[in-house]
Amino acid sequence: MGLFNNIKFFVLCHGMLQLAQLLVSGYLKGSITSIEKRYGFSSQKSGLLAAFNEVGNTVLIVFVSFFGSRVHRPRCIGIGAMIASVGVFLIALPHFISEKYTYTDFSSNTKDNSSGLCQSLNSFPEEKSNQTCDQEKTDSHLGVYPILLLGQLLLGIGGVPIQPFGISYIDDYAEKRNSPFYLGILFAITVIGPAFGYMMSSALLRFYVDIDKISSADIDLKNDDPRWVGAWWLGFLMAATLLLLTSLPYLFFPRKMSGESLQEIEEAPMEPSTEKIMEDKKPKTDTMEELSLTEFLKSFPKIVMRTLRIPIYLLVVLAQVNLAAMVAGLATFMGKFIERQFAQTASFSNLMMGGLNIPSAMLGIMAGGVILRKLGLSVRSSAAMCTVAVFISIMFAIPLLFIGCPTQSVSGINYNKFSQQCSNACSCSDEAFNPVCGSDGVEFRSPCHAGCKTVIFKEKVLVSYF
Template identity: 60%
Template sequence: MLRYTLTDSKTSSLEMGAKDEFINSSSISPARPRCLFNSIKFFVLCHSLLQLAQLLVSGCMKSSISTIERRYGLSSQRSGMLVSFNEVGNTVLIVFVSFFGSRVHRPRFIGGGALLACLASLMIAAPHFLSEAYDYTGRRSFSSDNSSGLCQSGSSFASLSSNRTCTKQHSVGHQMVYPLLVLGQLLLGIAAVPIQPFGISYIDDFASRKNSPLYLGILLAMTSIGPALGFITTSFVLRYFVDFNRLPADQIQLESSDLRWVGAWWLGFLLTSALLFLTALPYFFFPRNMDKEVDDGALQDADSKQQQTDPFRELTLPQFLKSFPRVALRTLKNPVYLLVVLAQVNLAALLSGLATFMAKFIEKQFSMTVALSTMMIGGIGIPLAVLGTVLGGAIMRRFQLSVLGASKLCTGAILLCMFSAMPLLFIGCSTQPVAGVFPNSSDSPCSSECLCPSEAFNPVCGADGVEFTSPCSAGCSSMETDAKNNPTNYTDCRCVGGGLRFALPGTCGSECSHLLRPFMVLLGLTSFIASFSQTPSYMMILRTVPTEDKSFSVGVQYMLFRVLAFLPGPVLYGSVIDSTCILWGQKCGRQTSCLYYNLDRFRQRFLGLQVVFVCGGLLCFLLTVVVLLRRTQSHTLQPAASKEDCELKRKQDVKEDSSVSKKQLLEGQI
């Protein structure tokens, strides 16, 4: 087989001639697909679609988390841990991206990661098919006497509660639910390791310097559209009952507005697995290297020469692991790089918590259904963030902003974001009065003679506006039903005051749902403004580190994201949410998910964390501006040199630094 070398033009001519003869003699010309897969624009398109599909899974998980909590009796802290497990495998393996980035066939590794993500998505959906049908507390558990949990004296009713239910809870299928979800999240995190870092470095290597910010902005925008579509997809599938594939429609007696409703959360993961499989296929046809886009000649020559001097190529894996701490320390000593990454960490921690629990916050705070809450996040908040990301990249390209200009843009955006986020702390509803729960009372409940099961949860709204956890706790002894035997009114309720002794099925709802509109306007505005900083901050990182450290710095950046933001963020937010719970569910003697929250504390603590992280990001960007201004002033004080001298000096520095770095790395002295 003929080989192509840079020093043998005759061999090159012979090889190209042989290829031309093969193409001419073939009935199917491969010229078009070869040109297509040798285009960085087509790679950007494919990578945008893949990241959309990958983050579609992430969006489905985050928008389904409150439903999974309710279905399997998880606390918000445990569900936050479940979301965080996505980052564990990613955090451990992201270090090796820096080593293998310049050695492996990056497109093929990206395709392999996409196929693994497809498998992980199927695994996350598996618990639905392995566990028993959903048995919500309150109706089927008490259906043997057709009284739907009414007030009864004696002990027979209280003992009805749980033999069958507890058997189901302790079945093998139910015990495997959480481990399977965790394993699926772990594999999903491992699958993501090569996708974004390899994709960004591949684009930055072969895109022109002028178009690189625009491509990066498009890519980051598509990564925002992925979660948005995940939320929108979930909002549709959650309108179907979780066991619609098991039960006839006439046996599904819950409404989507019922607090016990669980939608078909698993359906979204089946759809995303199919999409991941399709988007993985093109990557196995991209070349390892492609021609760089044509740009300014001087810039292109400088970039190509710098790309040829990558000291990591000559290191073995043991040498790389030995030198990793030293190189990481050298990278982190760059103050601009460190400050920008810390600012991104603050914003990433903010994003991880809000994306996971904001739909739940809207559901509880404004008494919305889960489907409507997820639709609002996916249809309003995230699209505005996408628009802000694209505009941030367009501004970078239009005005050719320097690193200092980008830092000022980021600082201004986060400052405005803080002002728009502060009012959110004061927009919300107060906690609905619930008998025996809020306000807390030490008086003996009037339904004490009813011997109500402590696990019963079938909310009803008394005529006096007070909510009860069940008809039994309201002291109701009879009920009226419709043609399908569904309760329409509970009567003879001894605990309902005001002389009106009846209660209606369901919660009392919220009296301040009209505040949802101004809340969503401010939330969308905050998302739009904050996302302006995304593309400029990424470009600041890529332009403030030496070219030979670019791949490594991206790897360190993502590692810090995982360790400092994506791992602790959801757990921290989940713990804060759990601290506002005023009534926990009980099943088979164990605590399940929260039934009622103190809404004022929920709003203040949940959104208070948002303000804290925004202030942290603002502080880091301000310090970045200060550092860059001092550098500019110090350079201004130095004697001016001609443009030719500066260019010659820069090329000599790159050559000398690269040769020194190679030698030091090989000797393990960095």
């Protein structure tokens, strides 16, 4: 088929596939706080989850250089993308096997307005339960984290061939002057994709997590309530479907494609010298003796050590590692920091990340490219420009170590002065979480912990506790 023998169409398909793949990455980081709140994960667990796709990627990426010229690259990309889509579907699976999300101490629409208030210790001594959250977990809840890890692992494994095989395929069959332009499009998508993921999470987390299980009329929480959990799973279903659809065209691309110059010659009228020109324009094959997999693995450490002895290459790798570590940390936990430090919703935090931070990074990349092209900077001058940019960033970052909002004083957690006096005569659940703030700026986990005995409503809106 002529369409699938066109490198421009391959670039279009690969751009769409990378957009879908990176959209998943951005969406996961944007919804990680909602998953954490829904299933009670610690920050350590959620951080491991966010990074777990790199496990499969790191283990298998070594074999890409060996199998790159020996396999059907487009078909491997397509199969890998299908595996990745299965992994994304798995990430959404816990929502469908878990019970409905439950929260504590909400009384705005109940006839018994005392559910979150201080009750006498003698009111229901026999009904008081000391059961902990861990004891209340169901079997499906306990299996959530392994399922999420497996989904991330499959996502990493499936993503192994996508970028290296795609770039090498384009580089082999695109005309030399067009190849940088095509690759530039793909690298631009690596920035746009996560931004779309954050924006999508900002939109979908406005919907309640169990919107498919209960009617909207039965949802009492608002999305600015600290107990609100958005529909984190919905975006994974959409992204997995997009990933699956964009993987299908790769099953029809040929193993070897006519180069762009060769395609132009084939479309032109044939002349006596055309056969010789066609032979000259065909992609050159590797004439080196092919190594077996065992020989390749044995020689790989020597090749790595020899490569790492090149100073410029080593410094570039170290710079990339440090940059990736910084970006990964910010992308994963900056949203949570905005939520906790400034009392913002997950939707707003992701809007800030996807609508401001990432586009700013994209503008920086484009500005760097323009400067390099206009000024024709040498390697040393380029390194000096990077050093100046990093130094300016550090100068702006250092004040953040000394300024910022103070940590909220939470009674019974990081503030114990008179914390027990308010609720000494109350029977409060240890798992209750409906935070209220006292007049002295101290936050209590619930109205019961603050010793409140009465609640006042005004136009169905909770105004205050007494």
